[in-house]
Amino acid sequence: MALQQKYQELINAAKTSEVHNLQVREQNNVLYIDGEASSGAVKDNLWNIYNKIDPDFRAGDLVLNVNVKAASGSKAKVVTKESNLNIRKGPGTDQPIVGKAAHNEMVTVLNQTNQQWWLIKTDGGAEGYAYSQYLTPA
Amino acid sequence: MIGGITLPSCKNKKTDTTTNTTTVDTTSSAPVVIANDDELTKGVNDATKDFPGVTASVNNGEVTLTGTIKRDRLPTLMQSINSLHPKKVNNNLTVEQ
Numbered sequence: 001m002a003l004q005q006k007y008q009e010l011i012n013a014a015k016t017s018e019v020h021n022l023q024v025r026e027q028n029n030v031l032y033i034d035g036e037a038s039s040g041a042v043k044d045n046l047w048n049i050y051n052k053i054d055p056d057f058r059a060g061d062l063v064l065n066v067n068v069k070a071a072s073g074s075k076a077k078v079v080t081k082e083s084n085l086n087i088r089k090g091p092g093t094d095q096p097i098v099g100k101a102a103h104n105e106m107v108t109v110l111n112q113t114n115q116q117w118w119l120i121k122t123d124g125g126a127e128g129y130a131y132s133q134y135l136t137p138a
Numbered sequence: 139m140i141g142g143i144t145l146p147s148c149k150n151k152k153t154d155t156t157t158n159t160t161t162v163d164t165t166s167s168a169p170v171v172i173a174n175d176d177e178l179t180k181g182v183n184d185a186t187k188d189f190p191g192v193t194a195s196v197n198n199g200e201v202t203l204t205g206t207i208k209r210d211r212l213p214t215l216m217q218s219i220n221s222l223h224p225k226k227v228n229n230n231l232t233v234e235q
Contacts, residue, residue, distance in 0.1 A: 025170050030226050032170045047213050056209070057216050060228050065221050093184045115221045116184060131184065133218050 003031040003061055010049045010064075017042045019066055034065045040136045043068055070109040070118065070137040078105045080134045087128040091117035099126025106138060172199045173223040185218035192231065199225030206232045 003026055004011060011033065014022055018038030025032045037043040043066055050064055051057065070076055078085045078101045087099040091113050101107050101122050110119040110127070118135060121127040173181070175196050182194040182201055191206040192215065201224045207215065212233060219227050 023168075025168070027170045028225070043217075047217060051213065056212060056231075056233050057227070057229050060226050063220050063224060063227065064217075065223070067221055092180065093187045116181060116218070133185075133214060 001026070003029070007031055007033075007050075007053060007062060010046060010053060013046060013049055014066065017045065019046075020069075029061060031062045032065070033062070036069045037066050038069075040068050042066075065115075067115050067132075068137055070112060070135075072109065072111050074109050075106050075138040076109050076118070076120070076135040077138050078103055078107060078134060079136045085130050085134050087120065087122070087126050087130050089128055091129045093131075095129065098128045099124075101126070101130065107135070109135070109137070171223060172225045175199065178222055178224060181222035182219060185215065185222070189215055194219070196224075200228060201226070202228040202230060204230045206234055209233050209235055 004024065011024055014024075014033060014035060019035040019042065020038070022035035023033070025034075037046070046064065046066055050062065054062065080103050082103055084100040084102055085105075086097045087101060088095040089098050099122065101120070105122065107120045107122050107130075110121055112118050112132070113129065116132055117129045118132045119128070120130050120135070175198065178196045178199065178201060182196060186192045186194050189207060189211065192203060193205045195202045195204075201219055201222070203215070203219070212231070216227070216229070
């Protein structure tokens, strides 16, 4: 329970913001918070609170797994730092690159294969898997 | 846009109240599922690909990060690693401004 007290502000924020299927569990001295955020802003807010409680995420006592859901057919924005986003044949960086999406380009999410890789399509017709960290549901 | 959703319980209209417990916040007793080391290794390789100064190792579900990273890039990397279902994340990175 000590960990839940340490991260109480974070847990409360997750409970009061739009996080669905929220689970808060403690196991072997690590706190696990899982759920689906309704937007990138909700997720970012939780990470800001985490960074405030444990600066630079040093303690190794929390696994915060709150991800943003994107509906099939919805749009997402490419949020790379500045470069193009690789579109790959399969879900993995070992897969061949079949296309690119530009920085800030809007693409269509076909499905969320898993939390890391989404199947997307560009307006230009390139279709394949992109790393979800560089996509934000619009 | 997902802005129209208000309360989690609205998703479960017509169903009995017990189904709401899966949606409402809870301190669950179900054990946390940890990814196996092969899955984690593949996941951390993908996650660290765009972080040339970072090395990640996986051992018995624990991910250990070493090397250097800029502070403004740290949350991005941590978010990726945290979504891989690790048992624990050891951040031993040297963080630069």
